[in-house]
Amino acid sequence: MVEELDDASKAIGLTMNRSKTTVMRNEWADASLITLEGTTLPFTDSYVYLGRLISMDDNLRAEIMRRRRCAWAAIGNIEEAAHLVSDKRVRADLFDSTVLPALCYASETWAENKTSTLMLLRAQRALERTLLKINRAKQRSLNLRGADMRSMSGIRDAEVYAWNAKKGWAGHVVRRTDDRWTTRVTFWYPREIKRTLGRPATRWSDSLKKLQGNDGQHWSQTAQDRQKWMEACARR
Structure with missing residues (x-):
């Protein structure tokens, strides 16, 4: 597969950077070395792709820690300006347009749970x-509580922001008709493999089950109709 990717890259004038190309494998993969034109490619447990930490164990804790660092960097860029602004609405808009997207980047792909939230x-x-x-x-x-602080700041709630992003992304994935890999992976089910003992890991779609219709219709069926999906999302 790596050689095929290298050949396809060369065909359009691109070259794979050997110093930046690494291999990630899961626990069931063969541990043998992978070479490309005599160069052994190193293995890695995780890597960052398009700003998102990718790992086989889907370590959401590590990703949120990265997002937190990015958000602190973002607020450092606007902190001085934000403190000079007296209008609460303008200050909140500044936070919501710079810091909040940095904190919740790619949150629509998270399989969130209580700990990560x-x-x-x-x-x-x-x-x-x-x-x-x-x-x-x-x-x-x-004696300020969280609600008091939120009333003073006027910023958007990160949990709500991430949830709205996920609902929107889920609708796009379901309504696609071009057989993209995102849609195929979302609904792929390994029926020939028996699940291990113990509580299953949180799935990406688990939180979307609350959007199922009262008639018992699966959330993915509801999402096929954009208007019905928007109505279901508005209720929750």
Whole structure:
């Protein structure tokens, strides 16, 4: 497969960078070395592709930690300007258009659970305190709760932002008719393989089950109709 990719790249005038090309495998793959024109390609446990951390174990914790660092870098770029703005709405729009997308980038692809959601919300609260110039000690002394801080900042909730992004992306994936790999992988089911013992890992589509219609219709069937999907999303 690597040789086929290399040949296809050469056919259109591209060259694979041997120093940047690595191989990732899962626990069932053969551990033999992979070479390309005499060069042994190194193995890696994870890599970043288009700003998203990719790993075989789908380590969402590591990805959210990366997103948190990116969000802190983003707020560092606007912090001085945000503190000079007296209008709450303008300051919130500045945060929502720069910091929030950095924190929730590619969140539509997350198989989120309670732990990852809590990590996301905690990261946003810390960023929110920086935006308001209120540290933990001052927050406690003023007896400010999370709802009070949100009322003062006026920013969008990260959990809601990520959930809306996921609903929109799910609808696009289902309604595609060009047989893209994203759609095929979403609905692929390994029927010939028996599931291991224990609680199954959280699936990407698990959170979308709450969007199923009252008639028992599967969420993917509801999403086929854009209008019905928008109505279902608006209810939840």
